[in-house]
Amino acid sequence: MKLKHLILAAIAPTLVAGTGLAYAQFKKPEDAIKYRQSAFTVMANSFGKIAAVVKGEAPFNKDEVAKNAAVVAMISTLPWQAFGPGTEGGNALPGVWSDNAKFKAAGEKMQLAVASLNTAAQSGDQEAIKKAFGAAGATCKGCHDDFKKK
Numbered sequence: 001m002k003l004k005h006l007i008l009a010a011i012a013p014t015l016v017a018g019t020g021l022a023y024a025q026f027k028k029p030e031d032a033i034k035y036r037q038s039a040f041t042v043m044a045n046s047f048g049k050i051a052a053v054v055k056g057e058a059p060f061n062k063d064e065v066a067k068n069a070a071v072v073a074m075i076s077t078l079p080w081q082a083f084g085p086g087t088e089g090g091n092a093l094p095g096v097w098s099d100n101a102k103f104k105a106a107g108e109k110m111q112l113a114v115a116s117l118n119t120a121a122q123s124g125d126q127e128a129i130k131k132a133f134g135a136a137g138a139t140c141k142g143c144h145d146d147f148k149k150k
């Protein structure tokens with residue numbers, strides 16, 4: 001695959017989710033719920049590994065942080081397509097659907113924040129990583145406070 005195609009393949013899901021024109025098709029609502037919960041779980045796993053480094057609980061390894069930040073940035077594009085109409089449930093609050101514009105905006109804010117975290121991580125600048133991590137973490141919490149059951 002040419003690099004250009006790779007890049008297009010990587011950003012396509014963001015564009016789809018961003019326009020709101022198309023949702024991935026799931027056979028049953030439970031499949032969509034499982035898909036988005038799985039994506040969040042994978043993303044949180046890598047995010048948590050960066051958290052441990054930022055908190056000083058794990059040693060700083062530039063390549064590891066860069067790898068985990070890339071996973072977070074990549075997976076951050078996935079959950080949204082599984083919040084389509086008729087997929088209410090899981091631990092998502094009804095506001096996801098009744099206040100969908102706000103939910104989408106929060107999702108986009110998070111994707112931008114983790115993209116910045118990824119940029120910082122690839123640079124290896126620990127101060128920049130710390131800052132970007134804090135900002136990204138705030139976008140997770142912000143959305144969970146409004147749209148996720150405790």
Ligand code: HEC
Nearest residue numbers: 037040044047089090091092106107110139140143147148
């Ligand atoms: C725009 C809103 C939004 C943002 C931003 C967001 N989340 Fe979530 N998250 C949700 C919702 C809604 C659920 C509940 C999904 C469900 O159960 O159907 C959830 C669920 C989760 C779960 C539980 C998955 C499971 O197995 O049930 C984890 C872990 C998680 N999010 C981590 C994160 C992390 C880490 C970030 C930031 C890097 C983040 N989320 C950003 C809305 C968001």
